[in-house]
Each structure stands twice: as structure tokens, then as C-alpha cells.
Amino acid sequence: MINDAYLPHLDNQSRLQIFYGGSSSGKSVFLAQRCVFDVLQGGRNYLVCRQVGRTVRKSVYNEIKKAYTDAGLASLFDANKSDGVITCANGYQILFAGLDDTEKIKSMTPEQGVLTDIWVEEATETEPDAIKQLLKRQRGGDEATPKRLTLSFNPIYRSHWIYQTYFAPTAWADDQTEYQTPDLSILKTTYKDNQFLTAADRADLENETDEYYRDVYTLGKWGVLGDVIFKNWRVEDLSAMSNQFTNHRNGLDFGFSSDPAALAVTHYDKARKTIYIYDELYERGLTNDALAPEIKARIGSQYVVCDSAEPKSIAELNGYGVNALSAKKGKDSINFGIQWLQQQTIIIDSKCVDARNEFGVYQWKKDKDGNSLKVPVAKNDHLIDATRYAYEDENDLGPSIIGWD
Numbered sequence: 001m002i003n004d005a006y007l008p009h010l011d012n013q014s015r016l017q018i019f020y021g022g023s024s025s026g027k028s029v030f031l032a033q034r035c036v037f038d039v040l041q042g043g044r045n046y047l048v049c050r051q052v053g054r055t056v057r058k059s060v061y062n063e064i065k066k067a068y069t070d071a072g073l074a075s076l077f078d079a080n081k082s083d084g085v086i087t088c089a090n091g092y093q094i095l096f097a098g099l100d101d102t103e104k105i106k107s108m109t110p111e112q113g114v115l116t117d118i119w120v121e122e123a124t125e126t127e128p129d130a131i132k133q134l135l136k137r138q139r140g141g142d143e144a145t146p147k148r149l150t151l152s153f154n155p156i157y158r159s160h161w162i163y164q165t166y167f168a169p170t171a172w173a174d175d176q177t178e179y180q181t182p183d184l185s186i187l188k189t190t191y192k193d194n195q196f197l198t199a200a201d202r203a204d205l206e207n208e209t210d211e212y213y214r215d216v217y218t219l220g221k222w223g224v225l226g227d228v229i230f231k232n233w234r235v236e237d238l239s240a241m242s243n244q245f246t247n248h249r250n251g252l253d254f255g256f257s258s259d260p261a262a263l264a265v266t267h268y269d270k271a272r273k274t275i276y277i278y279d280e281l282y283e284r285g286l287t288n289d290a291l292a293p294e295i296k297a298r299i300g301s302q303y304v305v306c307d308s309a310e311p312k313s314i315a316e317l318n319g320y321g322v323n324a325l326s327a328k329k330g331k332d333s334i335n336f337g338i339q340w341l342q343q344q345t346i347i348i349d350s351k352c353v354d355a356r357n358e359f360g361v362y363q364w365k366k367d368k369d370g371n372s373l374k375v376p377v378a379k380n381d382h383l384i385d386a387t388r389y390a391y392e393d394e395n396d397l398g399p400s401i402i403g404w405d
Helices: 004-009 027-041 060-070 102-107 128-137 161-170 199-206 211-218 288-299 311-319 333-342 353-361 382-390
Strands: 016-021 046-050 077-080 085-088 093-098 117-121 148-153 178-180 184-189 233-236 248-253 261-269 274-283 303-306 323-326 345-349 364-366 372-376
Touching (some): 016 027, 016 161, 027 060, 027 093, 027 117, 027 148, 046 128, 060 077, 060 085, 093 102, 102 128, 161 184, 199 211, 248 382, 261 288, 261 382, 274 288, 274 382, 303 311, 303 382, 333 372, 333 382, 345 353
Parallel strands (some): 016 148, 046 093, 046 117, 233 345, 274 345, 303 323
Antiparallel strands (some): 178 184, 248 261
16 A cells, blocks of 8 residues: 555656655655566666665665565565565566665676666765765666656755755745656655554654654654754764774663664774764664674674663673673763763764764753753764763763773
8 A cells, every 4th residue: 555645656757856754754665665566567677775784674675575575466576685686576676785885886787677766765874975976877778767866864954965955956945845857856745644654653753842853753844953962073984994993982872662772882082082983783673682792793892881771781781792881870971971072073984874863963952942951852862872871981980991091
């Protein structure tokens, strides 16, 4: 079943297509359904991407498999998860890759025909150069089959390059829902357009009280950031230097269903007061026995300072071979930790998209008159909390760890 709001876009032929809006609007489900429909019809091959390759299989790959399975078409598709390829019985394919693996992107070629469609999920994670390269990637083939690049995402803030590149030139208005030309189409949807959403999910979205999060996640508007907490961070490609990092500081914020388990893997250059966040884990649904190998894969035998609210989980992680320590979280530790982090330079690796997203929108609460309360909004703060735990020893709150200078 396809939501009515998306039906006109099953055969949308615009060169660049943008599907964006609030949480639970059904846009990813529709694009997975359209992908299955197009490949089944023949003549189209898809490349489906996210910024980080390891997130693809746990998101859009599963979404597409669910789409053809729910439609009773599983017998017509062969999924090879290890190779990141789904092949239809007619020979056309859906390829999967992360934009962080440029060489793989360049070499991916369907077995028959050419690459006609590229779908970038969570496109706000990407950089403009990556999208330019994808447009160049689509070349050759039958002119009768238009090439399409599709971006899907939840909006964040208006200073983002996607807004500045595609929305600002069209004089996009907050209450606007569509824009259509042969070169560019934009569709904005919200939870109200998802006729399959449960009443409980609707109520959860409608009860949001924070202005920024209500505008962005409930109403699907491009946000105007208020009093953001961190302005001392930037993004760089750290891949060439991360193997030289030696002063490791790692933190873990526990989560399971609604909140993710969040691991911040960092290096501290104390002389330059610079924190390098060069790896992360950000995943829901991990029990401690599944979480432990994910942590060890990223930090090996290094220490990790964990949220002290879960001593049982800390003990279990140690039992699974993780060198887990408990954070102290003393009085006013949140604000004290924030103040200390504000005095550092924070450099985030370009592959750490969840850390980038959190540091970009973390802001202070406001009173009814719009004045900052100097109390952080308790949302999208999991990797920030993990980073605070990692550096508690620097501000005399955390455990003293041998080997941490």
C-alpha cells in the first residue's frame, strides 16, 4: 500500500528529486516501494547510498527487502547482503554503497544496462561534492530513460548546504509542499500524510513541546537554530591521521529502544586543547552481548567511560571483555562538562555523521519569553553525553585512568 501523497511521484521524471519532511512521514517507505517497482518494470538500475557504508544495510537495504516481501514479490528478487546487491529476476539490479567508500562507488556497475537512478537516504549527512560526483556517475544509456538522482531526509537547519543550494533559490516558503520543474522537484510531507501511522505515534509527534524539534521533526520545516551550545567544532577528513592518535578518550552512553547506544571514540591533543572525534557507534536495539563486540571492534582494549546510571550494564560489558569504567556524574556535571567542552576545539571526522548532527543542533532551553535558561534540551545528545564522560578526568569529575595523559 502506498500513501496517497506519494502516488503522483511514482513516475516523476525530474532530474533531481527531493523528498523531505517530518518524522514518520513515510518517505523512505515510498522510495523503497518505487525502487522495487522501477526495477521490476525493467530498464532501471539503482544505486542506493548513505554517507557511511555500514549504516546502509541496517536501514535502506532492509527497507527495500521489506517492500518487495510485503508486496508478495520475494521470489522475484535475489538479495546478496555481503556484496550489497539485490538482483531482480529480469536481470536489473539494486546496488548499495556508502559515500565514504569513493573507490567502490566508482567501480559499481550493474550487470545489464546502465545506472539510471541514485537514491541518497539521509542526504543531510552528505557534502555537496559527493552529490556532484554522483551526478557525474550517471552517464550513458538510453535517452528515453531519464536519469534521476533522489535525495531524502529530515530537514535540519537553514544554513545547511542543501537548503542554500536547492531551496533558497526557489524562494521556498514554510507552508509550501511542492515544487516541480524538469530539473528539480521537491515534495514535503509530514506525519499527517502517512495514513498508516498509529495513533500512539501521531500523539507522540503532536505532543512535542520544544519549538525547534516541533518545527523540524513534527512539521517538517527547515529549522532556525536558537542559542546553540557548541560553535567550536568543525568537520575534517581524519582518515589519514587517525592511525597516529595515541591519547585515546572514549565514552559510552547506554540506550536500547527509543535511545541509541552511543560510543564516542576520540583522541585528545592536550597541548592544543583539541578533541578529535574519529569514530562512533550509534545504534538502537543492541543488547550488551551484542554491544560489546561493536565496542571492541572500534577501541580494542582501550578504556571506555560509561554512563553510571547502568552499573549492571557496565559489569556485563566488563564480563564480555570491554574495559568499561563508570562515569562519576557529580553535581552540575552536565553544565560543568559542557563548559569544559566549549573551551576546546572539537574536530569531527566526516564519517561521524551522528556526532556532526548532534553538535550542530544541541541548544539551550528557552523560557516563555525566549530567554535562554542555560539548561540543554535533552534531545539528540547521546554522543555529546558520551564525549562528556570520556573527558570527566580532565575536569576532575571522572575516574583517573592510567595511560590517559
